[in-house]
């Protein structure tokens with residue numbers, strides 16, 4: 528097989544595994560230029576490409592090469608000639624802000640994301656309030672920047688875009704940019720290739736508000752971070768608001784320069800937590816209403832109980848429910864929802880378990896009577912089984928630590944925490960025990976209907 532074929536084979540495999548946009552951005556510009564011993568040589572447009580590819584996609588590339596050739600090839604990068612405009616001083620400086628081709632001029636805002644359709648709940652209340660308050664131009668918000676962090680699918684992008692949309696609607700001529708750190712990086716690279724770094728920085732520095740999503744993708748892009756640092760400082764010093772999102776608190780972002788993360792922390796940092804049951808029900812009802820779906824309440828609640836991780840999965844469940852009902856020409860009901868949920872959750876947690884069921888199961892498993900399990904006795908085997916029951920209650924139910932404690936002779940929440948830690952450490956130390964616990968929790972979470 529010749530080199531081009533090998534590479535084509537690789538690419539088609541890669542294409543199937545990553546979003547189309549990502550593929551276009553990072554893989555289409557690559558050229559394969561040679562095979563030296565067991566190294567395949569890829570030509571990349573610039574050093575940044577190499578940094579990015581290598582830090583994000585190396586395992587994928589290697590795996591695809593192996594698949595295509597059956598051999599463990601290595602990758603070598605070669606930066607295309609012509610990419611010599613790294614030194615800004617050598618590039619002609621445009622006299623005015625030129626139309627910055629190659630990076631986005633538009634605001635990139637999506638009107639779908641507003642405060643009005645953002646459902647408030649315990650997990651996002653504070654973030655929402657902070658986002659709203661930064662939109663209040665009457666009152667000079669005391670904090671800047673605003674950082675919102677949290678796991679995937681919890682509404683970070685939604686809130687960030689809602690800020691942009693709100694600002695655009697309340698102030699004519701307000702200049703705002705929404706970008707992601709990935710796009711910022713790419714635009715920066717493009718500006719280097721096109722000798723437009725000056726225009727690039729002018730463009731970003733001319734805004735009234737800057738919104739940057741998913742800061743964590745700046746990890747290990749030193750030059751881009753540097754560029755962002757200057758942009759940030761410039762805007763900050765002129766009192767322009769900056770709002771950013773990330774997947775972890777700034778202090779825990781690895782691969783980001785200390786001086787950048789300490790800047791992030793100079794304003795207000797708020798977290799977004801997974802929505803609680805009430806919020807999940809409210810979100811589902813709202814989305815169903817938007818999509819004009821008629822879903823019985825018990826079905827809504829069932830979905831909300833089962834899908835806890837994030838809002839994106841909740842939306843996914845609705846879409847799938849709709850697809851099922853139209854494909855099978857069935858009405859949307861609890862039964863259909865069970866199928867959907869089971870499919871989404873795979874073999875885990877397709878049913879919400881109660882603490883009592885957990886206690887029963889442990890009792891069966893260990894031959895220790897239920898009354899003993901929930902009692903005060905301290906015999907070692909009983910205590911251990913009790914700890915396991917507490918651990919599973921925390922993993923598999925939505926009960927608070929306090930209410931778990933109440934099921935076990937009114938023990939307090941710190942006892943429950945201690946139990947969970949103990950079981951976790953035993954699982955780490957003992958794979959056999961871990962496998963046992965895993966099986967038990969699968970059985971509990973996935974009974975036959």
Ligand code: ADP
Pocket residue numbers: 640644645646647651677678679680681682683684685686810838839842
């Ligand atoms: P993140 O950026 O944190 O990964 P997104 O903002 O993309 O998450 O949210 C995922 C989806 O869930 C989006 O379609 C968003 O509109 C929706 N969503 C998230 N939180 C809420 C909420 N509180 N109310 C309504 N929709 C929400």
Ligand code: MG
Pocket residue numbers: 683684685740741
């Ligand atoms: Mg997002």
